Amino acid sequence: MITAEQKPIEEIREMLAPYKRVLTLGCGSCVAECAAGGEKETAMLASALRMAARINEEEVLIHEKTVDRQCVKAFIIPLDDIIKSYDAILSLGCGAGVQAVSEMYQEVPVIPALNTEFLGETRDQGYWVENCLGCGDCMLYYFGGVCPLARCSKQILNGPCGGSVEGRCEVNPDIPCAWQLIIDRLTRFGALDRLAEIYPPKNWARKQGSGPRKIVREDQQP
Amino acid sequence: MSDKSRLKEVLDHGGFAVTAECGPPKGADAQVILEKAELLRNRVDAVNVTDNQTAIVRMSSLAACVLLKGAGLDPVLQMVVRDRNRIALQSDILGAAALGVHNILCLSGDHQRFGNQPECIGVFDLDSIQLVQVARGMRDKSAILGGEPLDKAPDIFIGAAANPFADPLEFRVTRLAKKIKAGADFIQTQCIYNLNRFETWLSMAADRGLTEETFILGGVTPLKSAGMARYMKERVSGMDIPDELIKRMDGVPREKQREEGIRICVETIWRLKEMPAVRGVHIMAIEWESAVEEIAERAGLLPRPVIQKG
Numbered sequence: 001m002i003t004a005e006q007k008p009i010e011e012i013r014e015m016l017a018p019y020k021r022v023l024t025l026g027c028g029s030c031v032a033e034c035a036a037g038g039e040k041e042t043a044m045l046a047s048a049l050r051m052a053a054r055i056n057e058e059e060v061l062i063h064e065k066t067v068d069r070q071c072v073k074a075f076i077i078p079l080d081d082i083i084k085s086y087d088a089i090l091s092l093g094c095g096a097g098v099q100a101v102s103e104m105y106q107e108v109p110v111i112p113a114l115n116t117e118f119l120g121e122t123r124d125q126g127y128w129v130e131n132c133l134g135c136g137d138c139m140l141y142y143f144g145g146v147c148p149l150a151r152c153s154k155q156i157l158n159g160p161c162g163g164s165v166e167g168r169c170e171v172n173p174d175i176p177c178a179w180q181l182i183i184d185r186l187t188r189f190g191a192l193d194r195l196a197e198i199y200p201p202k203n204w205a206r207k208q209g210s211g212p213r214k215i216v217r218e219d220q221q222p
Numbered sequence: 223m224s225d226k227s228r229l230k231e232v233l234d235h236g237g238f239a240v241t242a243e244c245g246p247p248k249g250a251d252a253q254v255i256l257e258k259a260e261l262l263r264n265r266v267d268a269v270n271v272t273d274n275q276t277a278i279v280r281m282s283s284l285a286a287c288v289l290l291k292g293a294g295l296d297p298v299l300q301m302v303v304r305d306r307n308r309i310a311l312q313s314d315i316l317g318a319a320a321l322g323v324h325n326i327l328c329l330s331g332d333h334q335r336f337g338n339q340p341e342c343i344g345v346f347d348l349d350s351i352q353l354v355q356v357a358r359g360m361r362d363k364s365a366i367l368g369g370e371p372l373d374k375a376p377d378i379f380i381g382a383a384a385n386p387f388a389d390p391l392e393f394r395v396t397r398l399a400k401k402i403k404a405g406a407d408f409i410q411t412q413c414i415y416n417l418n419r420f421e422t423w424l425s426m427a428a429d430r431g432l433t434e435e436t437f438i439l440g441g442v443t444p445l446k447s448a449g450m451a452r453y454m455k456e457r458v459s460g461m462d463i464p465d466e467l468i469k470r471m472d473g474v475p476r477e478k479q480r481e482e483g484i485r486i487c488v489e490t491i492w493r494l495k496e497m498p499a500v501r502g503v504h505i506m507a508i509e510w511e512s513a514v515e516e517i518a519e520r521a522g523l524l525p526r527p528v529i530q531k532g
Contacts, residue, residue, distance in 0.1 A: 154304070154330050154344065158351040158400055160393070161330050162385030162412055163459040170459030171333045183393055196396065198404055201308060201352045201367065 001030035001121075002094045003128045004037060004114040009048055012090065015111045016049070019088035020059065024049070024113070025079075025101065026066030027093040034128055036114050037092030039066040045092065045113060070097030076104050083108060119150075136206030136213065142194055144185030149202065151178035157199040227324040227379040228296035229268035231529050232502075233408065233437045238495060239502030240523050241298060241410075241439060242266040242514045244290070246281035255286045259293040261511045265518045267526055268325060270298040270410075270504065274305065277337025284314060287323045298381065299323050302331025307347040308356065312366050315357055319376030327381040327410060328353040351397075351404045354382050358405025382406035384438075386423035387416060387462035395426045401436075408437040410504045413454075415486075416462040417493055424499050433499035440494040443506040444513050445483035448472045484517055491521035 016022060024046040032038025046064035053060045063086070069075045070093030079101075083089075088109045091098045095116040102110040118130035133150045139157075140147055149155045153171040160179030163170025167180040186192045207213070232239045242262050247254040262269050269290050273283040287297035299318050301311060315326065330350045334342050348356065356367050357380050364375035382401040386394055401409065414420045420440070427433050445451045448471035455463040467486065474482045487505075494500045503523075507513040518524050 153333055153335075154349070155346040156330065156349040158349050158397070160388070160390075160397075161350075162383065162388045163333075164388050164390075165459050166389060168459075171335050177389075180390065183390060195393075196400070198351055198355060198400055201348050201356075204347070 001033055001119070002096070003034045003117045003120050003130075004031045004094050005117060006036055006041065006045065006092075006114055007112070009045075009052065012045075012111070012113055013049070013052060016060075016088065016090060019109070021061045021086045022049075022063070022088050022090050023079075023082070023086040024062060024064040024090045025070065025092060026064070027070040027091075027097050028066055028068045029071075031092060031094055031097075031114060032066075033122060035126075037094075037097075042066050042092050045090075049090075070094075071100045073100065073104065076101055079105075134207070135202070135204075137203055139199075142199065143182045144189065144191070146178055146181045146185060148178050148182065151176075151181070155202075157202060158195075225322055225324075226377070227268070228529055229298065229325050230379040230407070232267045232527060235527070235529075237267075237502075237527050238523070239268070239437070239439060240266045240518060240526065241268045241270050241502065241504045242511065243272060243504070243506040243508070244269045244286065244511060245272050245275060245509060246283065246286040248278070248280050250281065252289050255281070255289040256293055258511045259290050259295055262514055263293075263295060264526060265515045265524065266505070267502075268296040268298050270327060271300055273300040273302045273329070273331065274337070275300075276332045277304065277334045277339065279338060284318055284321070284323065287318065288321050291322045296325065297323050298325040298327050300327045300329055301353065302329045303346055303348050303350060303353055304331030304334060304344050307345050308367055311348065311353060312356060312360065315360055315376050315378065316372070319378055324377055325379045325381065326357060327383065328357065328406075329383055350382060351400055354380055354401060354404040354406050362405075379407050380405055381408040381410055383412070384409050385412040385460045386414075386420050387412055388460040391419075391423065392426075394423060395430060395432070398427055399430060399432055402432055406436055408439060408501075410439045411441045412460060413441045413443040413506060414490060414494070415467055416464050417490065419462060421497070424497060428499050437501040438499060439502040439504045440491075440500050441504045441506060442487050442490050442494075442517075443508060444487040444510065444517060445471055445479070446510065447476070447479045447483070450483075480513075484513060484520070487517050488520045491517070491523070495521070 024042055026039050026042030027037050042064050046062050050062050067075045083105055090111050090113050091101055092113045098110050098112045119132040120128050120130045123129050131150050153169055164177040167177050169175035169177045244258045271283045271286045274280055283300050287299045290297040328350045334344045359365055361375050361378050364372045384398050451463050451468045451471050454461045491503050505514050
């Protein structure tokens with residue numbers, strides 16, 4: 001999923017300063033899972049903004065609503081009926097959600113309330129880790145299910161570097177050395193010999209070789 | 223002045239090679255490099271120039287190498303993959319060879335987090351092993367990555383680093399094998415303080431025949447103080463300094479600690495000279511180039527051999 005964290009409320013208030021009628025728009029998917037932009041967080045942010053406005057004697061209307069997925073047009077369309085009542089949308093979607101809503105409502109400013117972080121997993125309650133770069137050419141098979149591009153600080157495809165000590169990364173001892181994990185996994189599967197070969201330079205063309213990516217599938221189109 | 227790698231010639235002729243490290247200044251003063259050149263002239267076979275080490279912005283390694291070359295020394299261009307993508311790295315290899323720099327050392331580079339530009343992007347388009355492989359392809363196949371031919375192949379002697387003290391030990395030898403397979407003509411090791419661990423690694427490498435396939439230069443760094451030893455042990459990842467050494471440094475008064483650091487370094491070199499698989503030493507006297515002469519002298523490394531020009 002895509003993870004995100006809420007921006008500081010001061011920053012949000014600064015961006016909202018020119019607007020009097022604001023729709024705070026949550027998203028029920030990834031950002032709800034990482035407790036940054038779901039229904040609950042949207043209600044909390046809206047109420048914090050209303051309280052701040054009251055304390056500062058500002059005349060503003062702040063409503064809230066959460067859609068299932070801000071990044072899917074079909075889920076945004078229901079906003080058509082209410083959008084005219086607002087002069088700005090404060091989106092608690094990820095970067096993709098903010099832009100999908102902007103694309104739909106060209107006349108309305110859509111302000112991001114979150115910092116979108118990374119593609120990751122919920123490792124534990126309140127603990128999310130990055131583990132995929134979305135490189136467009138998955139190599140997890142070769143590396144025992146641990147991605148060195150996302151999880152090695154130096155993106156080394158022929159690791160580990162000289163900074164791996166007792167399974168920790170030199171960049172920060174909180175970070176497990178991805179290469180130690182790779183070696184441990186492949187050893188367990190009896191497949192360590194996979195690493196004897198030199199892994200060639202990554203083909204980044206799959207990620208950024210033709211500008212922003214898109215997927216077009218005719219079989220899925222009406 | 224020979225237009226070949228002096229380091230390669232010394233090693234090819236069976237000599238015990240000596241190289242030293244030279245850190246470029248945090249400024250545009252060529253004089254700093256030329257002064258360091260004088261401290262190292264005739265004391266070492268080649269001078270290894272760091273590439274924005276610890277991710278701190280300094281005069282470029284290539285520029286400093288060219289200054290050393292002009293002063294008649296044989297420079298080793300360190301190239302880290304942190305700051306340049308494959309276009310820039312290949313371009314700089316061609317430029318270096320064109321300017322008479324015929325040794326390169328391919329490294330990952332210290333992570334940008336440790337330097338004075340922590341907000342920069344870390345490039346890491348190639349890793350160090352891939353850079354070795356690319357450099358070898360440019361030299362031996364006269365082709366860049368992807369196969370496009372070069373008008374003239376670069377004449378380069380290619381090096382890589384190895385850290386016998388990082389984990390996991392077993393895989394350290396596999397990684398050495400990968401570097402050699404990629405095309406590393408010589409290997410420069412991390413600073414050696416733990417000779418037992420170094421010998422274990424070396425014998426594991428020898429068992430796989432690796433020490434016959436590349437020239438291994440043992441890395442040494444004279445300790446300036448007990449504090450430096452402790453700092454390196456605790457803060458520099460992959461640096462293995464046994465407690466006995468720290469105790470030994472602590473055991474002498476502060477004003478004598480530099481002298482003790484040099485003594486330890488000299489003893490280490492004598493030990494390394496007794497290991498047939500070690501083909502030279504790389505002296506990394508960090509911002510202490512003036513110590514190199516004394517170390518080389520006391521370790522019986524002087525005078526350096528004269529290479530016949532041919």
